[in-house]
Each structure stands twice: as C-alpha cells, then as structure tokens.
Amino acid sequence: MLNFTAIDVETANSDRGSVCAVGLALVRDSQLVRTVEWHVRPPTGVDQFDARNVGIHGITPDMVRTAATWGESLEEISSLSEQHPLVAFNAAFDKSVVTKASALVGMEPLANPFHCALKLSRRLMTLDQYKLPLVASELGLAPFSHHNAGSDAGTCAKVVLALSEIHDLRTVDSLWVPASSSARSKTQPGPTAFSKANRAALADLPQPNPNADPNHPFFGRQVIITGDLESYSRWDAAEAIAHVGGVNGKGVTKKTAFLVVGDGRTHDRIALESGTTKERKAAAYIDAGQKIQVLTESEFIALAAAPIVQELRVSTTDFQSSEVTAEEPMSEKTGAENDGTWLHERELQAPLAEVSVPHLLPNSSPVPAALGDSPTTAVIADSPVETQVPKTEQLKRRVSYTPNENLRPRSKPKVSSSFVGWLLLFGVVAVVSYLLAR
Structure with a gap:
C-alpha cells in the first residue's frame, strides 16, 4: 500500500x-x-x-x-x-x-x-x-x-x-526505481518516453528561418536547451529559436553559442561543472576557450518571445562574440558578473523594486503568472495594465529590438535606370549596324 x-x-x-x-x-x-x-x-x-x-x-x-x-x-x-x-x-x-x-x-x-x-x-x-x-x-x-x-x-x-x-x-x-531496474512492471514504459523534441532526429528539428533578421543574436548560431522550461515545451522553444534564425541541436558541440538552462534556475544557482550532461560539456568547452553564453529562461524569453520585450539594443563591440552580459538585471538575478553592454532589456513589467505589492492585486484578485499557460499579464509601475498574448501568437512574432545601424549590411550602389536604358539601346544599334554591313 x-x-x-x-x-x-x-x-x-x-x-x-x-x-x-x-x-x-x-x-x-x-x-x-x-x-x-x-x-x-x-x-x-x-x-x-x-x-x-x-x-x-x-x-x-x-x-x-x-x-x-x-x-x-x-x-x-x-x-x-x-x-x-x-x-x-x-x-x-x-x-x-x-x-x-x-x-x-x-x-x-x-x-x-x-x-x-x-x-x-x-x-x-x-x-x-x-x-x-x-x-x-x-x-x-x-x-x-x-x-x-x-x-x-x-x-x-x-x-x-x-x-x-x-x-x-x-x-x-x-x-521510484531506476529506469534499468528489473522491478519495472511489464506495463511500465521504458526510458524512451521523451518529448517530441527529444524523440525527433536532428534533421527533423525546426530549421532556421532564412528570412529572419540577420542581426538577431540567435541568427545562424546554435542554441541548446537543458532542463524544463516553464514557458515553452521543448518543441515550442525549438520553433521559437528557428523562427529568429537560430540553429537547433541535440547536444552541446563546438558549434554551440548559447546554452539555455531551465528548471527555474537563475545565474546564482547555475553551476555548470556539477550540472546536467550538457552543462558539464559546456563547462569543458568553455575551459578550452570556446565562447558559450549561458542564458536563464527569462533571458531566453527576452530574445525569443517578442510580446514581453519592449526594446533590445545590440552593441557593435560585442555582437561577434558569444559572450552575453546584461546592462540591467532582468526579472531573475543575472549575477554580479554581468557588467557588459551587450544587451539592454526593458520588459513591460517595471523593475521589481519599483512595483509595490498592492498594485499587483487590484480588487484583491491575484495576477496570473507571467510565465504560465495563461496569457501574459504585465504590470507597469503604478497602474495594472494587462497585455494578453496567446502563446501560439508569441511564437509567430519576431523579437522586437532596435539594431545598431553599424551592424546592417551595406547596401549596394544603385545603378541609374536611364543609364541602363541607353546602354541597351546602344547595344541594339550596334548589332543592327553589324548585320546590315554584312
């Protein structure tokens, strides 16, 4: 019993x-x-x-x-x-x-x-x-x-x-027996019962969107997830990564640029050396000199889920590096090491220190969780403002940010249409003259 x-x-x-x-x-x-x-x-x-x-x-x-x-x-x-x-x-x-x-x-x-x-x-x-x-x-x-x-x-x-x-x-x-134990019931499924993303072959994972903005930090770079995310299923997260041009993978490799750590952990609770297999592998690559940026779930959402992000700004100096740091703390602690200028985020929710508790509970009704299955609820400073965005719609929207103009590819010089017209006319006249001379 x-x-x-x-x-x-x-x-x-x-x-x-x-x-x-x-x-x-x-x-x-x-x-x-x-x-x-x-x-x-x-x-x-x-x-x-x-x-x-x-x-x-x-x-x-x-x-x-x-x-x-x-x-x-x-x-x-x-x-x-x-x-x-x-x-x-x-x-x-x-x-x-x-x-x-x-x-x-x-x-x-x-x-x-x-x-x-x-x-x-x-x-x-x-x-x-x-x-x-x-x-x-x-x-x-x-x-x-x-x-x-x-x-x-x-x-x-x-x-x-x-x-x-x-x-x-x-x-x-x-x-609660190990997956390999002989005590498992014949009716009990084995350890192959994983999510859709885990079951899928590498080639079957969502592929990068070729029309995504090349200035997005994930564009053309491999993003790996370890642990469970509160806001996405693994497959939805893979689709969000691909939508902005990111490359999905099954594990940490020499191509990995970002490692997203789930299970509700913030930077002060992440220890790669003693974490999951992917975390330990990332730690080994980092020790060997590879640049892999570790992101919490809130940081991942800031890049992949546009509806809760108001502005992102990318600097020219750090864009080519995989090392990501934050100008301002997000909704979760980012740690004292984040003193760089790579990312500036303003969420619809004001900084927590500026939001007083009574404003979160108008008419004594609790505000829905910002990272749950329910639509997103944002609270700005002194007045509750609800912005409801279904998750399916979140996946369709691209991240909204202000790219640095220096990062945009230079446009090719435009050729005058009148010049092209005269050039074509000259060619036709030359061909006709040649034929008549024969």
Whole structure:
C-alpha cells in the first residue's frame, strides 16, 4: 500500500529560503485522507516579496504578518508526515526550499526521504511537456488552483495515485526505481518516453528561418536547451529559436553559442561543472576557450518571445562574440558578473523594486503568472495594465529590438535606370549596324 505525504511550498522571492506557504496532502493506505495548507512568515533577511512571485501565487506581505514561522511550520510538517516519504512535483525545488529555510532558522531539515512526481511522470508518460496542470489533465484529474500550495500538493498526490493504479505499482519503492531496474512492471514504459523534441532526429528539428533578421543574436548560431522550461515545451522553444534564425541541436558541440538552462534556475544557482550532461560539456568547452553564453529562461524569453520585450539594443563591440552580459538585471538575478553592454532589456513589467505589492492585486484578485499557460499579464509601475498574448501568437512574432545601424549590411550602389536604358539601346544599334554591313 502507498503511504506518503505530498508537499508543495511557495516562496516570496527568488531566494530558496523565502518560504511563504506550505501545502500537504496525506496519503495513507493508498487513499488521500487529508489536505492542509497554511501561510508562513519567511525567515528574517529573505522576507521581502518580489512582484513576480506575488503575481504567481497571490500571497502578499499582509497575508503572512501573523502567520506561522518556519520553525513552527517545520515541526508541523514533521508531525503530519510522520516517518513516511515526502513527494513533490519537482522535488529538487521543494527540498531545496525546506533545506535552505531550515538553515536560516538554525534547524535541521526533515530526515524524510524525498521523491519527485515530476520525474515519475516523465518516466511513465509520453507528453510534450510535463507541467503539473498538463499532467493532471492527461490523467483525467479535476481542474485545480495552480500555485496554491494545498491545491498543488493535493494534485501531486492524485497524480502519483493515478500512475500507481495505471501501472499496478502499489508501493513507493516500486514507483521510484531506476529506469534499468528489473522491478519495472511489464506495463511500465521504458526510458524512451521523451518529448517530441527529444524523440525527433536532428534533421527533423525546426530549421532556421532564412528570412529572419540577420542581426538577431540567435541568427545562424546554435542554441541548446537543458532542463524544463516553464514557458515553452521543448518543441515550442525549438520553433521559437528557428523562427529568429537560430540553429537547433541535440547536444552541446563546438558549434554551440548559447546554452539555455531551465528548471527555474537563475545565474546564482547555475553551476555548470556539477550540472546536467550538457552543462558539464559546456563547462569543458568553455575551459578550452570556446565562447558559450549561458542564458536563464527569462533571458531566453527576452530574445525569443517578442510580446514581453519592449526594446533590445545590440552593441557593435560585442555582437561577434558569444559572450552575453546584461546592462540591467532582468526579472531573475543575472549575477554580479554581468557588467557588459551587450544587451539592454526593458520588459513591460517595471523593475521589481519599483512595483509595490498592492498594485499587483487590484480588487484583491491575484495576477496570473507571467510565465504560465495563461496569457501574459504585465504590470507597469503604478497602474495594472494587462497585455494578453496567446502563446501560439508569441511564437509567430519576431523579437522586437532596435539594431545598431553599424551592424546592417551595406547596401549596394544603385545603378541609374536611364543609364541602363541607353546602354541597351546602344547595344541594339550596334548589332543592327553589324548585320546590315554584312
């Protein structure tokens, strides 16, 4: 029988320790018996609320003023989960939040083993992307309130129970086994269940648009993606790259110019040497002198998804280099190393420091997530302005930027049409004269 506790946490900002909500779903004897959720006061020092996070989950500072501390929350989680394993959808994130928040308040993290329902879904299902709402829908589960901690935890538990029933895997140990294990059920698909982009041969990937602007940074250059993106399926991302003239690939090579790192990671949480196979390979090429620019998802969107970009400016000095740095921080931290002048971005959403939380919640209704399946919602300074752009339309639009005039190819000198006419007339007269003389 299945015994586990599904857990979901929300954070106030990009710091993993800034937990502001917890949801638990208790599964005992293969039955979902209880779902609970509560707000949390983030630990001191990481308790500021960023506009992007508030826009995703709708939790504001006022909502957590009298909430439980993380220390109290950790004790409650331990009591409710007992000795049973914890399960999260993208467990790497939730486990890191629990660990970081615990360290900030001087407590030991939970000793319960963590299992990942996202990895389980990837192994047992064949989808183009594996976001929780899509996985739940594919399994026939009821709609739920995404980014509500209790609702997400409950749906995570239901996903595990559904996959357990479909594949006749009745224990935690039988669900989370290595892909090569002999314990896999005969009805359980093997590790070939990947997305459309992963299954496609290199020649079948979206090909570069020959009519794309040659001044676009991706034009004619190989762009490789590692990890899951929140905003695109792998195939949609490949189409976006090709649309602006970029070259898709299956892995990092000597031709790679950009590596897009997904899984919600920002530059301060990317360590190529200890990352995915593609990241480690990129690190080796970089050490050997190759110029490969690492992009976060928000930086990739800024280049590939025009609707959320207002202006891009490319300088003449760094355009030929693969080294990309940012003039101003984007919605995610870009790190102190970004002191160059290659890219200047202005999003429709004002810098987070300039956006006050109340403006994000007009009439107390949470703003939809800017990077989810719903249309994009942009908030400019003091007044909420919604700009709704369907994702399919985003893929059709080209990135909007102001190219440096020095980068444009020089136009060829124009030849006067009258001169050409006289030249043709002279040729005709000469031919006629020659024929008459014979």
